[in-house]
Amino acid sequence: MFENLRLAFRGIWTHKLRSFLTMLGIIIGIAAIIAIVSTIEGTNQQIKQNLIGSGSNTVDIQLYENDWPIDLSYSEAPFGVPQISDEILKEIKDLDEVKSASKYTSRQIYDGVYYLNNSMSGGYVKGVETDYFETANMTVKSGRLFTDAEVKDYKKVCIVDDGIISGVLQNEDPIGKILEIGGDSYVIVGVVASRSTFEPVINSITDYQTYAQDESGTVYIPITDWPISYKYDEPENVLVRAKSTDDMTAAGKKTADILNGNIHPDSDAIKYQSKDLLEQAQQLQQLASSTNSMLIWIAAISLLVGGIGVMNIMLVSVTERTAEIGLKKAIGARKGKIMAQFLTEAAVLTSMGGVLGVASGIGLAKIISMMSGTPVAISWPAAFIAVAFSMVIGIVFGILPSHQAANLNPIDALRTN
Numbered sequence: 001m002f003e004n005l006r007l008a009f010r011g012i013w014t015h016k017l018r019s020f021l022t023m024l025g026i027i028i029g030i031a032a033i034i035a036i037v038s039t040i041e042g043t044n045q046q047i048k049q050n051l052i053g054s055g056s057n058t059v060d061i062q063l064y065e066n067d068w069p070i071d072l073s074y075s076e077a078p079f080g081v082p083q084i085s086d087e088i089l090k091e092i093k094d095l096d097e098v099k100s101a102s103k104y105t106s107r108q109i110y111d112g113v114y115y116l117n118n119s120m121s122g123g124y125v126k127g128v129e130t131d132y133f134e135t136a137n138m139t140v141k142s143g144r145l146f147t148d149a150e151v152k153d154y155k156k157v158c159i160v161d162d163g164i165i166s167g168v169l170q171n172e173d174p175i176g177k178i179l180e181i182g183g184d185s186y187v188i189v190g191v192v193a194s195r196s197t198f199e200p201v202i203n204s205i206t207d208y209q210t211y212a213q214d215e216s217g218t219v220y221i222p223i224t225d226w227p228i229s230y231k232y233d234e235p236e237n238v239l240v241r242a243k244s245t246d247d248m249t250a251a252g253k254k255t256a257d258i259l260n261g262n263i264h265p266d267s268d269a270i271k272y273q274s275k276d277l278l279e280q281a282q283q284l285q286q287l288a289s290s291t292n293s294m295l296i297w298i299a300a301i302s303l304l305v306g307g308i309g310v311m312n313i314m315l316v317s318v319t320e321r322t323a324e325i326g327l328k329k330a331i332g333a334r335k336g337k338i339m340a341q342f343l344t345e346a347a348v349l350t351s352m353g354g355v356l357g358v359a360s361g362i363g364l365a366k367i368i369s370m371m372s373g374t375p376v377a378i379s380w381p382a383a384f385i386a387v388a389f390s391m392v393i394g395i396v397f398g399i400l401p402s403h404q405a406a407n408l409n410p411i412d413a414l415r416t417n
Contacts, residue, residue: 005344005348012345012348012352018313021309022310022313022349022353023306023350023352023353023356024306025302025305025306025308025309026303026307026350026354026357026390026393027357027360028306028357029300029301029302029303029305029306029357030303030353030356030357030358030360030386030387031358031360031361031364032302032361032364033300033303033361033386034357034358034360034361034365034378034379034382034383034386035361035364035365035368037379037382038361038362038365038376038377038378038379038382039365039369039375039376041376041377041378041382042369042374042377043374056136056137056194056195056241057099057241057242057243057244057247057248058135058136058137058239058240058241058242059239059240059242059248059255059274059275060237060238060239060274061237061239061240061252061255061259061272061274061275062237062272062273063078063235063237063270063271064270064271064273065078065267065269065270066269070270071108072107072231072234072235073108073109077231077233077234077235078235078265078267078270079265079266080263080266081235081265081270082233082262082263083233083234084103084236084259085262088262089101091258092240092255092258092259095251095255097243097247097250097251098240098241098242098243098247098251098254098255099241099242100131100134100241101135101241101255102128102129102132102134102238102239103223103236103238103239104126104127104128104129104132104223104236104237104238104239105126105127105223105230105234105235105236106124106125106126106127107124107125107126107230108123108124109121109123109124109125112125112181112182112183113125113168113179113180113181113182113219114168114179114180115168115169115177115179118167118168118169118170119168120164120167120168120216120217120219121216123163123167123168123216123218123219124216124217124219125181125182125218125219125220125229126218126219126220127220127221127222127224127225127230128220128221129151129222129223130145130146130147130148132220132239133145133159133192135239135240135241136194136241137195137241138192138193138194138195139193139194140191140192141162141190141192142174142175142191143159143174143175143188143190145159145190146159146189146222150222151222151224152224154222154224154225154228155222155225156184156185156186156187156221156225156228157186157187157222158179158181158186158188158189158219158220159189159190159192159219160174160179160190160191160192160219160220161191161192161193161217161218162217163216164217164219165191166217168217174191175188175190175191176188179219181219181221181229182228182229182230183229184225184228184229186219186221186225192220223236240252240255251274252274252275253274255272255274256273256274259272260272303390303393306350306353306393307393307394307396307397308397310346310349310350310393310394310397311397311398311400311401314342314346314398314401314402315400315401315404317342317345317401318401318404318405318408321405335406335407336406338402338405338406339402339403339405339406340402341402341405342398342401342402342405342406343394343399345398346394346397346398346401346402347391347394347395347398348394349394350390350391350393350394350397351390351391354386354387354388354389354390354391355387358383358386358387361383361386362378362383365378
């Protein structure tokens, strides 16, 4: 084997230009595939990051009618949907995929939250429990969170985020200010923000429509105060924090199943559904991948062309070395030995082309990223597979030349000179 490798490298070095030109088809094909795969991988990671964001692994499970969340601002609470009991919430928290869970109520507000003469439009008011902020992976920027006593005693206190400060409060110091929510006065006791901030990459209007987030802000009040400012017995939603990103889909669906098992609405269209960002990301990834899969097949054609080039040059090599082959056979070399030598040379030739192709593909991917802003992520498994595949091409397309060499008649071969 080592002798075959030595002879293969010597033959390639002896005919450097011819060997390089032979490898060129392999290099171009592998480089194109690596560049495309890297672009697909980078795009998929960006889609996932844009949707899931900072990695809090949270899933919203809300009450839907058909494909739309039920908005109780303009309709009555559906019949047969009780509030979520502590027993049901415990069952959700005990799921294997769930790290924590908290129930909440929510309403998008276009008129009804005021500070002096300023009103909030398009933001949200949420009624939450004390553990909601930990589940949502939020931290206190200033002030404090609700106390258990405040929640139990129906104290009218609230917590805001930066959107409220820059909007309704006009960048005033929020602590101690009074917001009018649903006709009742609430004292701001704290400001919260996500523990890890993330801004989605927006490259087009389509990206903006897909990933844009509401910036009007959110006001949080104790869930026990919700009936004071809004309605009694409103259906509640659940925020679940999965143990990992890959657990988000299962956590959301299992939570929805538990909630749906405890409601009896008067319409089959009403049920809890999870807002599964991971599943949405996977759908967008599949769309991006299917768009580029045809490009991979087109690039693979050059590998076929490269393989034919290798077979052609190996046939030329057999013709040039007919006398050498005849001499080896005359002194006792077996067919298997001759075939192994030429197959090794073909495999080494295409493997070198594969390695150069991978290097060129990585460089090409980086250039594409710099010029177009397209994200790339090098897939090392794909690189190793590409090199292995190029070796297979050498073996497959080297079979015919090596078989021809092994079956030469030694007497006829020695007569060629």
